[in-house]
Amino acid sequence: MSEAPWPPRAELAGLAIADGPALWSALGFTVRDGTTVIGGIEVTLGAAGRGITGWTLRHVPDGVQLDGLATEVTVAAPPPAPSHANGAIAIDQVVIATPDFDRTAAALDAANMPLRRVSDAGGSRQGFRRLGPAILELVEAREGPPGPARFWGLVVIVPELARLRDHLSPLVGEIRDAVQPGRHIAALSRDAGLSVRVAFMDPE
DSSP states (O other), X not given: OOOOOOOOOOEEEEEXXXXXXXXXXXXXXXXXXXXXEETXXXXXXXXXXXXXEEEEEESSOTTOOOTTOOEEEOOOOOOXXXXXXXXXXXXXXXXXXXXXXXXXXXXXXXXXXXXXXXXXXXXXXXXXXXXXXXXXXXXXXXXXOSSSOXXXXXXXXXXXXXXXXXXXXXXXXXXXXOSSTTOEEEEXXXXXXXXXXXXXXXXX
């Protein structure tokens, strides 16, 4: 008797972000009909609210409850990604903050998002999960407000970080060493007008 195949792991298919299309176009992203596609992840712009307002996942049950994170489910294949003037080729990671690390981690585990590793950053835990084309980073926010988990920000991969910084200066901050060995990262300034926190990183 053959064993049942393992179910495919959850994948990040899309994000909904409150900032308008014009702001993202000004940063060098190709936007069409209010949407940009970065490395196969469809980013819908102009949603109500602030920051990242929700995400779309593959290979999770319909109606899944993820500790307050607004979640939609799709079976559609990834859309083709256009070229971007800023060189963006992928979303490296999406960051979620939670006041209760164990509670949120348990909800993610139950939804086919297994933990890969945990690190300690100054007494706060960070848990990492692979969601297809991107990594989910769960950050323990002990000093944050109580309540459900919340989307915090994302990191976009560009092949030439120094060139991007020069092009978008002074909106991109200092290039510094990333946590990942041999890689570098630079944060987008609040002066860019986005309500979502964005950083740019060079490839692996």
